[in-house]
Each structure stands twice: as structure tokens, then as C-alpha cells.
Amino acid sequence: MAEILDFNRKPGPAPRPEPLWREALGRKLRETREERGDRLVDVAERAGISVQYLSEIERGRKEPSSEMIAAVAGALGVDLADLLIGIAGQVRNLRSASSFRAGGHFQTSRPTGRPSGPVAMAA
Amino acid sequence: MAEILDFNRKPGPAPRPEPLWREALGRKLRETREERGDRLVDVAERAGISVQYLSEIERGRKEPSSEMIAAVAGALGVDLADLLIGIAGQVRNLRSASSFRAGGHFQTSRPTGRPSGPVAMAA
DNA sequence: GGGCGGTTCTGCTACCAGCAGAAGCGGCAA
DNA sequence: TTGCCGCTTCTGCTGGTAGCAGAACCGCCC
Numbered sequence: 202m203a204e205i206l207d208f209n210r211k212p213g214p215a216p217r218p219e220p221l222w223r224e225a226l227g228r229k230l231r232e233t234r235e236e237r238g239d240r241l242v243d244v245a246e247r248a249g250i251s252v253q254y255l256s257e258i259e260r261g262r263k264e265p266s267s268e269m270i271a272a273v274a275g276a277l278g279v280d281l282a283d284l285l286i287g288i289a290g291q292v293r294n295l296r297s298a299s300s301f302r303a304g305g306h307f308q309t310s311r312p313t314g315r316p317s318g319p320v321a322m323a324a
Numbered sequence: 325m326a327e328i329l330d331f332n333r334k335p336g337p338a339p340r341p342e343p344l345w346r347e348a349l350g351r352k353l354r355e356t357r358e359e360r361g362d363r364l365v366d367v368a369e370r371a372g373i374s375v376q377y378l379s380e381i382e383r384g385r386k387e388p389s390s391e392m393i394a395a396v397a398g399a400l401g402v403d404l405a406d407l408l409i410g411i412a413g414q415v416r417n418l419r420s421a422s423s424f425r426a427g428g429h430f431q432t433s434r435p436t437g438r439p440s441g442p443v444a445m446a447a
Numbered sequence: 448g449g450g451c452g453g454t455t456c457t458g459c460t461a462c463c464a465g466c467a468g469a470a471g472c473g474g475c476a477a
Numbered sequence: 478t479t480g481c482c483g484c485t486t487c488t489g490c491t492g493g494t495a496g497c498a499g500a501a502c503c504g505c506c507c
Binding site: 241252256257 | 482485
């Protein structure tokens with residue numbers, strides 16, 4: 202049940218149609234940890250952070266610094282690139298899964314004129 | 325004071341085997357902006373942030389919050405998933421490209437020193 | 448020279464990362 | 478029931494830094 206606490210947002214910031222970075226990151230970190238069968242305390246120790254803080258990161262409540270991300274990823278045995286790919290996949294999933302969630306939010310970012318193709322950035 | 329801090333850490337700071345999240349993110353944001361032919365001021369205005377701060381984000385000097393990331397991505401017309409994919413690609417690129425960048429310093433400490441800190445040694 | 452785009456420096460304030468300590472809670476097994 | 482385990486959440490604290498404004502400065506090009 203604690204799946205989505207999006208509507209838990211207080212008045213102020215505009216409700217985001219797509220998940221925030223820290224939320225997507227946390228979700229992926231938790232998934233990775235559980236896949237490894239690790240407990241919070243295991244990863245926290247290896248990463249050198251407190252268990253309650255790791256818990257908050259995984260739940261998307263706190264904004265971890267880049268060094269923290271590296272530490273946790275290292276403790277989980279994944280590298281940044283893999284992590285990002287996984288998160289991107291999740292974000293896509295969530296987005297399509299929420300399409301039947303009424304509310305009238307289709308687009309996410311205003312395509313400023315150009316359908317844009319981020320095209321192939323094979324630079 | 326010429327502390328060149330390119331992505332090329334020179335002497336002193338810890339040569340992280342892989343780039344930090346904020347550095348990879350900044351690089352990708354800049355690349356995306358330049359592909360669109362936008363100026364800093366354009367994106368900054370659209371995202372609702374100051375131009376000098378956007379400059380620092382793009383150079384990996386500051387750690388933007390999730391809301392900031394969303395705002396800048398939105399101003400660039402890309403969504404989070406695309407951004408992450410692009411960053412992952414860059415990270416992979418850099419890693420293989422940096423193979424001959426030996427370095428051989430120690431590690432830890434961090435860019436802008438935080439004395440005494442439990443922090444993190446990834447991997 | 449002068450404008451433009453970008454970088455960087457100096458502040459400054461408010462916010463929050465990150466910790467410790469401890470309590471709460473659901474699940475599971477003895 | 479009792480107790481342990483793994484996780485969450487609350488309180489409280491401190492140092493760091495996000496993020497801003499203002500301005501100077503650096504290349505570059507007209």
C-alpha cells in the first residue's frame with residue numbers, strides 16, 4: 202500500500218506527472234538490494250551510512266549526494282551506468298502504467314515546438 | 325587560483341574510477357542544451373533558476389535537487405528516462421576512454437573537503 | 448571599443464543532509 | 478504469549494550547501 206504516496210504532496214510545488222529523480226533512484230536501489238537478498242543494515246554498513254538514512258533514501262524521502270549514490274551503488278555491486286539504465290526502465294514503466302490513472306495529465310514536458318528528437322546522440 | 329577542475333581531476337582530489345552522478349548529469353545537460361542551440365539564459369529562464377546556478381550545474385559543481393533536475397529537463401524538452409539513458413551512455417564512454425588515465429593517487433577525501441566524515445568509499 | 452555568452456568570485460540566508468537514539472510496528476517462530 | 482528481526486518513523490541536533498543577487502572578468506566576434 203505504500204506504493205504511491207504521490208498524492209501525499211503538500212500544497213506548494215506543482216504535482217509532478219513523472220516521478221522525481223530521488224524517488225526513481227530509491228525505488229531502484231531497493232529493488233536491487235532485495236534482489237541480492239541483502240538487509241538494510243548490510244548495505245548501510247558496507248556503504249558507511251546509517252541504516253535509517255538508507256531507508257529514507259530508498260523510499261525517496263531524502264536527496265542523497267552524488268557521493269552517497271556512489272557509496273550505495275558500490276555497496277550493491279552495481280555501477281552508475283547500470284543503475285541509470287535500470288532507473289530509466291522503471292520510469293518508463295511507471296509512466297505507461299499510470300496512463301489509466303485519471304487526472305488529466307498527459308504530457309510531461311512541453312515539447313517546445315520540436316518533436317525533438319533527442320535524436321541519436323552518437324556524438 | 326587556477327584550479328582547473330575539468331572532468332580531469334588533476335592532482336589532489338580523488339580520481340574516482342567513475343564519474344559522480346552530478347558530473348555526468350551536468351555534462352549531459354550541457355550537451356542537450358547545445359544541441360538545441362539554447363543559451364544558458366534561455367534554459368535558466370524557462371526552468372526558473374538563475375543563470376549562474378545553471379552554469380554550475382552543467383559543470384558538475386553543485387548538486388541539484390530532484391526538483392531542479394526536473395525543471396531543467398523540462399526546460400530542455402526531455403524527460404527523465406531519456407536523460408538517464410543518455411547519461412548512462414556517456415558514463416560508459418568515459419569509463420572506457422579513461423583507461424589510460426592512470427592517476428594513481430589515493431582517494432577519498434572529496435572535492436570540496438568535508439573534514440572528518442564518515443562518508444564513503446565506494447567500491 | 449562594445450556587446451554577448453559564459454565563468455567565477457563574494458557574500459548571504461534558509462534549508463536539509465545525515466547522524467544518533469529510541470520507540471513503534473508487523474511478521475514469524477518458539 | 479513472548480521475543481526477535483527487519484524496517485519505519487519520530488525527535489533533535491549540527492554542519493554544509495543549495496540557490497540567490499550582484500558584479501567582475503574572460504574570450505570571442507562584429
